[in-house]
Amino acid sequence: MRAPRPKVAIAAVAVAALAVAGCAESNRDDKSGGSKKDTLVFGVAGDPKVLDPSFASDGESLRVARQVFETLVRPEEGGTKVTPGLAESWTPDAAGTTWTFKLRSGVKFHDGTDFNAEAVCVNFNRWYNAKGLMQSPDVTAYWQDVMGGFAKNEDAELPPSLFKSCAAKDATTVDLSFTRVSSKIPAALMLPSFSIHSPKALQEFDASNVAGTAEDIKYPAYATAHPTGTGPFKFKAWDVANKTLTLERNDDYAGTKAKLKTLIFKTISDENARKQALRSGDIQGYDLVGPADVEPLKSEGFNMLTRPAFNVLYLAINQKGNPKLADIRVRQAIAYALNRQQLVTSKLPPGAKVADNFMPDTVEGWNGDVTKYTYDPAKAKALLAEAGASNLTLKFHYPTEVTRPYMPNPKDIFELLSADLKAVGITVEAIPLKWSPDYLNATTSGSKHDIHFLGWTGDYGDAYNFIGTFFDRPKDEWGFNNKALFDQFKDADTTADIAARTEKYKALNKSVMDFLPGVPISHSPPAIVFGKDVTGVKASPLTDERFSTAEYK
Structure with a gap:
């Protein structure tokens, strides 16, 4: 995961704001039987660029996507090994070019529609059949890094597509076929860019309608205000002016439900300002801790996690x-x-x-x-x-x-x-x-x-x-x-x-x-820190921290 590659900054749609200061304050009210601590405000170094991970390559966009969406396979918690996600198992054919995925049943998208094999194919066909600006490397960087080109390449320099086709054999069985054997499969499918979206929401909010020009890319409303996945958190609000993005617990989540009711990502670009916000209780954690601050914050009792150098x-x-x-x-x-x-x-x-x-x-x-x-x-x-x-x-x-x-x-x-x-x-x-x-x-x-x-x-x-x-x-x-x-x-x-x-x-x-x-x-082994009373999060070398397990002790 590297830097994003946009030719211009993405203009997000500002939506209803949540009073971050009030939420942080309510978390501090829990003394002896007061209001329950169920909101966590996490400080990040930059704004997310887009909420549709199909178009994201920056860390902050992908951090949000990992809470809202799920992929067919995912990294093991705290590691890099491929483990089940929306798929329970996967098997290649004798040639190694077609992989059969057995899917979890009973999973629903945030809009209440069913996750199934057909939904998987809708997503892969959306990426594969991309046209116009969706073929720009500034828009679909990860698809191109992994799969190369598209069904019909509009740029002669684009390579042939590694992806070939998707077939839904039944509701919980899907075949993904590729043009050749590749070391990237299935591991690359754990990337948030291959998150599975609600087909209904993709259609309703015209998710593939990327407009403008290469110098002035304009993303559809789906990518700025309506991301719809199957994850433990649902999107609630993105207040661009106040630099906050708010998620709420998905109470219909098919897996273990999040312990937090509300998760807020607050952009604080200056590392010293993030540190002071943690000490004052305005935020309950932040990423990219300065090397010189690791030991002092640890000695003060904050929960310091160090990621393996990856x-x-x-x-x-x-x-x-x-x-x-x-x-x-x-x-x-x-x-x-x-x-x-x-x-x-x-x-x-x-x-x-x-x-x-x-x-x-x-x-x-x-x-x-x-x-x-x-x-x-x-x-x-x-x-x-x-x-x-x-x-x-x-x-x-x-x-x-x-x-x-x-x-x-x-x-x-x-x-x-x-x-x-x-x-x-x-x-x-x-x-x-x-x-x-x-x-x-x-x-x-x-x-x-x-x-x-x-x-x-x-x-x-x-x-x-x-x-x-x-x-x-x-x-x-x-x-x-x-x-x-x-x-x-x-x-x-x-x-x-x-x-x-x-x-x-x-x-x-x-x-x-x-x-x-x-x-x-x-x-470098980067550090991530949480409040003295926050526990449950495991550091990931892939920055795949799971906030659904965070809780106050």
Whole structure:
């Protein structure tokens, strides 16, 4: 799960507001037999971008979606293993291209309609038959990352679709067919982007009517005010002006019902402000705790949870933006110039470590025997001289107004990395940009950037979800075309035997680090904190925390 990729900020429909301060206050009233504590206000770093997870790729939108919607399969609580969701079991055919899912019975959508195999097919056919702006990578990023293209590609550069068809065999049995074997199936189906929506609501609110232009995308009312899933919480209100999004318990939920009656996500972009709101009781938890605040808050008695490191921070090098960067010696010089250990030690939380691959060592396919670029300023200078780039000038983009699990303080990171580059003779032109949409547009959809840093939190426990997401085809962020590397990815992805595929991923990690399209910087274990009397939530490496289990002790 990475940054969203919108060309413009999404304009949400403001709906009825809930008095957040009053709810937080009522939670503090419970002394001895007073009002029951059944509302939790959780502080988040940014607004969700959209409420239809089909169109979402940002963490805050996906956090909301995980409470409202369910998928066929889901991650185990606190882990990455595939476990039952709306499907109780799943089995591939002998060829490995058709998967049969046995569905849970008795499940209803929030609008009271039945969940069944036909509903599953309505959803997959909606995605597969997308047209117009729904085929933009800024709208359906995850569908394209996993499935490639559509039934009828409107852009010649889109690849053929991995998805082929959906067939409802009976109310609780559905077949999903694919054009080839893929390592992504079934694990990728746990992504919130593959959440199953109410067919009735999709039709009623014209959910696929994405209008406007690529520069001014306008989402339908379903995506801003009427998300309808089967999850433990239902959507109630999104007050854009007051930066609150309110969910209420789904009392008709087929599984274990939420212990909270009301869940409110409150946007507080400044980490210090989130910390003070927690201490004052205005919120009862928040995400992206600053590394320096972990121990102090823990010592004060707050419930601090640390997620396993399942992310990567990287420095991307755009070979198209600056011809000098197409020279492998220049990219190697940049890698040797960076004192990554100093950054990890001084700016990241305890347990963080320098990255040798573009994925953490907990994922099968990680390779400890890749080319490593240890801090060596003298070697960096020599490589620059050899390449005729001793007077190199680079435009260094970095984001503002953002905190990410892999990137707690972007300005601090920029200052350390730019100082390292300047120390070997590289002139750095600083270009700070607001995170969304300016920075994301400039670095992932343009070609004028030279270097920038970004990151990724894994969606599921497969190597392809990390390195394949970055490097399996030409992308503007990196600006290179390496057919041999792309073919290597295709071969690994279509290898059915898990052990053989793992070895191919190890070889891919070596190829990537030899080619060096960028520099993996670090893996960080981000923290999430709750109030002293809040319990029941388990930290997830996928940021898949389940608020339905939260309660006051």
